[in-house]
Amino acid sequence: YIGGVMSPEMATPKLMWLKRNLPGTWNEAGYLFDLTDFLTWKATGSLARSQCTLTAKWTYLAHEETGWRRSFFEAVGLGDLFEHGNLPDKASPVGTDIGRLSAEAAAELGLTEKCRVGAGVIDAYAGALGVLGGFAGDETNIGRHLALIAGTSSCVMAMSPDPQPFAGVWGPYYGAGLPKLWLSEGGQSATGALLDHIIRWHGAGGEPDAAMHARIARRVAELRAVEGENLAGRLHVLPDFHGNRSPLADPHAVGVISGLTLDSSFDSLCKLYWRTAVGIALGVRHVLEALNENGYLIDTLHVTGGHTKNPLLMELYADATGCTVGEPLADEAGGA
Known part of the structure; x- marks a missing residue:
């Protein structure tokens, strides 16, 4: 589901580079995000990941009951990705309500905490x-x-x-x-x-x-x-x-x-x-x-x-x- 060739723009090559070239940073990582999911985490504190980002960039298979192929990550030397990335078992469909805007984010954005944040794209x-x-x-x-x-x-x-x-x-x-x-x-x-x-x-x-x-x-x-x-x-x-x-x-x-x-x-x-x-x-x-x-x-x-x-x-x-x-x-x- 990647067109036969994995592009360096995908998450996996970037993660492989990070682990090989900055092992200290990799070993200390507690969360790994695509930008979209980083922004929703900063907005809500939720660790939910969008089905868009995980499917299009992280090789998540949204059409299957078990979306992650852990054997693939083991084969490319990223068997500890889930430990350092804190990735969920299931992706959140695009637009899913993942939580309220946090007090800190609301103050920085000039918005109310009553705002709801959806899974992004x-x-x-x-x-x-x-x-x-x-x-x-x-x-x-x-x-x-x-x-x-x-x-x-x-x-x-x-x-x-x-x-x-x-x-x-x-x-x-x-x-x-x-x-x-x-x-x-x-x-x-x-x-x-x-x-x-x-x-x-x-x-x-x-x-x-x-x-x-x-x-x-x-x-x-x-x-x-x-x-x-x-x-x-x-x-x-x-x-x-x-x-x-x-x-x-x-x-x-x-x-x-x-x-x-x-x-x-x-x-x-x-x-x-x-x-x-x-x-x-x-x-x-x-x-x-x-x-x-x-x-x-x-x-x-x-x-x-x-x-x-x-x-x-x-x-x-x-x-x-x-x-x-x-x-x-x-x-x-x-x-x-």
């Missing part, structure tokens, strides 16, 4: 709930909808009433987003961060702030008005500068830029930026094709996060995937 999963939650009652058709939570990196999430396991995409995770639904998660490890990198790297670039991105987008629009869809057609960018998370699941993959010249003008930066954006959009199509080849029938893409502010990416997502693309009316629908 990982940041990108909050974004998926924000854009897909409206389809919770339509289990038959929810598999047509893909959430793209896109900022520094990008996550793509699809839900289905039936498990759809296959290599290269994380999951399927039971109940990690919506109750009784299976969630498959793909992604790109560097998207917004890659566009920032291109701006910093190019001689005509500089600080990749919002004004610079907007200036480049305007100039790209002007260049396209003249040169059409052939703009920088000999320039190709493979955007795997930080590995390929999905669907190749290769952390050692590298990026490629083909077609550079000695041109160091601002226009050359705009052309490289444009072709990098094309590569990012085609990466989303690559993930979507893998999903559709393995049981999904996705035709609608719901985008949230920083990319909704980039008109080039939003246009390219529609062109590259052939999907209907929707974006929230609000500035943000969730974490990205």
Whole structure:
């Protein structure tokens, strides 16, 4: 249920590193949390863990009566995880009431102790709930909808009433987003961060702030008005500068830029930026094709996060995937 390859972004590799490299810290640990569960512990004092975090990051099998495979942790040298991590036998379903806000947390937050705290979700999963939650009652058709939570990196999430396991995409995770639904998660490890990198790297670039991105987008629009869809057609960018998370699941993959010249003008930066954006959009199509080849029938893409502010990416997502693309009316629908 992890797509055939365990990513270093999962909890197990991080815990293995901690035990090997900081044995003193490991031996003194009394609790080990994902951020979501750490926050609910700080808010309530409860040691409950979310089904979202344990299933998506800690190899907890929420669909089975016994969710933990202790033999797996023994095999990788983490047999004492439950002693040091203080992990519960059962995960708490997303949104479950885990307790009142503590007096200390209430005072720090300026809230009342009457507030109830629910089991949380990982940041990108909050974004998926924000854009897909409206389809919770339509289990038959929810598999047509893909959430793209896109900022520094990008996550793509699809839900289905039936498990759809296959290599290269994380999951399927039971109940990690919506109750009784299976969630498959793909992604790109560097998207917004890659566009920032291109701006910093190019001689005509500089600080990749919002004004610079907007200036480049305007100039790209002007260049396209003249040169059409052939703009920088000999320039190709493979955007795997930080590995390929999905669907190749290769952390050692590298990026490629083909077609550079000695041109160091601002226009050359705009052309490289444009072709990098094309590569990012085609990466989303690559993930979507893998999903559709393995049981999904996705035709609608719901985008949230920083990319909704980039008109080039939003246009390219529609062109590259052939999907209907929707974006929230609000500035943000969730974490990205």
